[in-house]
Amino acid sequence: MKLTADVVLQIAMELERRGRTFYESLAIGCGNGRISALAAALAKAELDHLETFTRMRERLPESMRGPNLTDEELMTAADRVRRMVLPRPGVVSETVIASNLAKALDMAIVMEADSVAFYAEAAAGLDGIDADVIAAIVAEEREHLVMLQEVRNLCAAVFTE
Numbered sequence: 001m002k003l004t005a006d007v008v009l010q011i012a013m014e015l016e017r018r019g020r021t022f023y024e025s026l027a028i029g030c031g032n033g034r035i036s037a038l039a040a041a042l043a044k045a046e047l048d049h050l051e052t053f054t055r056m057r058e059r060l061p062e063s064m065r066g067p068n069l070t071d072e073e074l075m076t077a078a079d080r081v082r083r084m085v086l087p088r089p090g091v092v093s094e095t096v097i098a099s100n101l102a103k104a105l106d107m108a109i110v111m112e113a114d115s116v117a118f119y120a121e122a123a124a125g126l127d128g129i130d131a132d133v134i135a136a137i138v139a140e141e142r143e144h145l146v147m148l149q150e151v152r153n154l155c156a157a158v159f160t161e
Helices: 005-029 033-059 071-085 089-098 101-123 128-160
Strands: none
Touching (some): 005 071, 005 101, 005 128
């Protein structure tokens, strides 16, 4: 499958849906109020990203918007990304069992950093609007990553005082 702005946006939208489901599940199942609140906020951020990426796709010139990926194409691409971005179940279990807010933030930071790396790799070799759109996706994800790192640093400062 040739990566274009349209294809990467469709993959990004699916990844945001999966990320939101992941964070919503973590919020419901963790049993720790602080982690639950963080996970709920992260789920909301994933929804915001989904809406942003949907608008970006709608703004593509019609000539650049291809058909929607088939379920099989989308699942294949999303599975590849999921393996690269979403944490292994064991990492999630450790975080939930420990009820450790810092670990939950670290897990979210790794997910965002891996997401940035995936999109940056997807942009390699592209130019024009394709490259511009993927650069905008990277910027969105980096902004979220920086926010998570700032929250993590604040938590570290609070827990060491």
